[in-house]
Amino acid sequence: MFDALTARLTPVLSRLRGRGVLTEENIGEALREVRRALLEADVNVAVARTFIDRIRASAPGTGITRGVGAGQQLIRIVHDELTVLLGGEPAGEIIAADSPRGRIMVVGLQGSGKTTLCGKLARRLGGPGRSVALLGLDPYRPAAGEQLLRLGEQLEVPAAVLDPGLDPVAEGRRRCAALEKEGAGLILIDTAGRQTVDQRLMDELAAVHETFEPLRTLLVLDAMTGQDAVRTAESFTARVPCSGAVLTKLDGDARGGAALSLRETAGVPIVYAGTGEGLDDLELFHPERMADRILGMGDVVTLVEKAAREAGGEAALAEEGERFLEGGFTLEDFRKQISRLRSMGPLSDVVGLLPGQLLGRMPDQQLDDGAFVALEAIIDSMTPEERRRPAIINASRRRRIARGSGRSVQEVNGLLKQYDMMQKMARRLKGRAGGRRGRRTIPPLA
Ligand code: GDP
Ligand code: MG
DSSP states (O other): OOHHHHHHHHHHHOOOOOTOOOHHHHHHHHHHHHHHHHHHHOOHHHHHHHHHHHHHHHHHTTTTSSTTTTTHHHHHHHHHHHHHHSSSSOOOOOOOOOOOOOOEEEEEOTTTTHHHHHHHHHHHHTTTBOOOOOOOOEEEHHHHHHHHHHHHHHHHHEEEOTTTTTTHHHHHHHHHHHHHTTTTOOOEEEEOOOOOHHHHHHHHHHHHHHHHOOOOEEEEEGGGEEEEEEHHHHHHHHHHHOOOEEOOOOGGSSSHHHHHHHHHHHOOOOEEEEOOSSSEEEEEOOOHHHHEEEOOOOOOOHHHHHHHHHHHHHHHHHHHHHHTTTTOHHHHHHHHHHHHTSSSSSSSHHHTTGGGGGGGTTTGGGOHHHHHHHHHHHHHHHHHHHHHGGGGOOOOOOOHHHHHHHHHHHHHHHHHHHHHHHHHHHHHHHHGGGSSSSSSOOOOOO
16 A cells, blocks of 8 residues: 555655754755655645645744754654645544434446445444445446345345346335335445446436435545546536545555545545455545555554454454553563464555564565564563563573574564564654544535
8 A cells, every 4th residue: 555655755754864954955855855756656736736835834934944853853744744635634434333324325436346335334334233235226237236236145234236227216216215114224325337427427326316315425436546536536526415535445556646636636535445355444544544654654553453353342452552552562462463463364464554664664575474473483482571571671681582582683673673663653643642532423414
């Protein structure tokens, strides 16, 4: 995810990081490079220009041209502006946890991931107290209906689709009523797509929207199509009121142009990110966490959440997350997380969430389980006391651990440095964690 952009920005930022003093010239040069990186990432030209202007505007005001750690402060500003560009505050779950009824309509071009999203949403939003059902309104492609019915079977939720040629409005209404009569509370409405935006599709979607009065309408956009996704968003939002966008295939998007341009150009908030073909591969879109990832700072919060989900849900998450933020995160916890990470499926899914430094910025192809095996071996060679209080690990202990684990002293040092960095990051995150706790929803459409 965003690897190309991260790779491009990392050297620019590390040059800045070391600088105590910045001159107008330093700043100008760094910002030119940032701008070039954005354009290469397929960010909209006007958006890139505004972005740089905003950074330039905040730079002198903070006195960073003189102060100590000036480079670090400029990075901070870039980070904060990047967060704003990605949408600022996270939009939050599309419907409140306590609203059991309503309809959610999903629109987008063919192949963007609408049907898949309906399945992901059914899994995410369904559960005790909220019965979901799938309604497919594509009378043009029989395969589309079959795909939705299969998802219904797989998820064990009711699903209804249109027979070929039937009218989505008239016949769709009947199917919807039948689902509701059978007890469905939340209906996820999948709609037809085309390869490109066309008038008839827009008319049809506008009519479906008017008929079904969805609580929320989600626009699905394929992140890999870059600026095309942005243009698609502009066409759709002009005709169909959209509450938010879902960027799919972010797992395959190395550049990030769509994610970075969408809010500014189409004005629609990104609610979710699709990160794979599986039904669990859906994440809430967190602008600040994305900015962290793009700048190579890793996304430790998502990682902890993901690991905690594996470990047994919210309670574990709350406890572990809390402990992490309190700085009480020990090597014991780190060890547990590593083994959990290894059970979480393909390493490449997880590694993007780690701060680059944590794995020593290993090139992708080297990211096999070996890296984690080494970390595990080192931690296993520590005494319980050392794992709980890594501060006591002096030079002779390091040598002993290295011998015991069959790794080099440098590797042991590397791990302790990484651990230290995680602690620092925890302190940094703690400052901002307050605003993240509450769940917010998008205000209803006017
Ligand atoms: P629709 O035509 O808009 O309904 O698109 P589909 O839901 O049928 O998805 C089209 C293709 O994209 C399928 O092969 C999906 O598995 C794939 N897909 C959907 N979402 C994602 C995602 O977030 N990541 C990846 N890698 N593939 C996705
Ligand atoms: Mg479909």
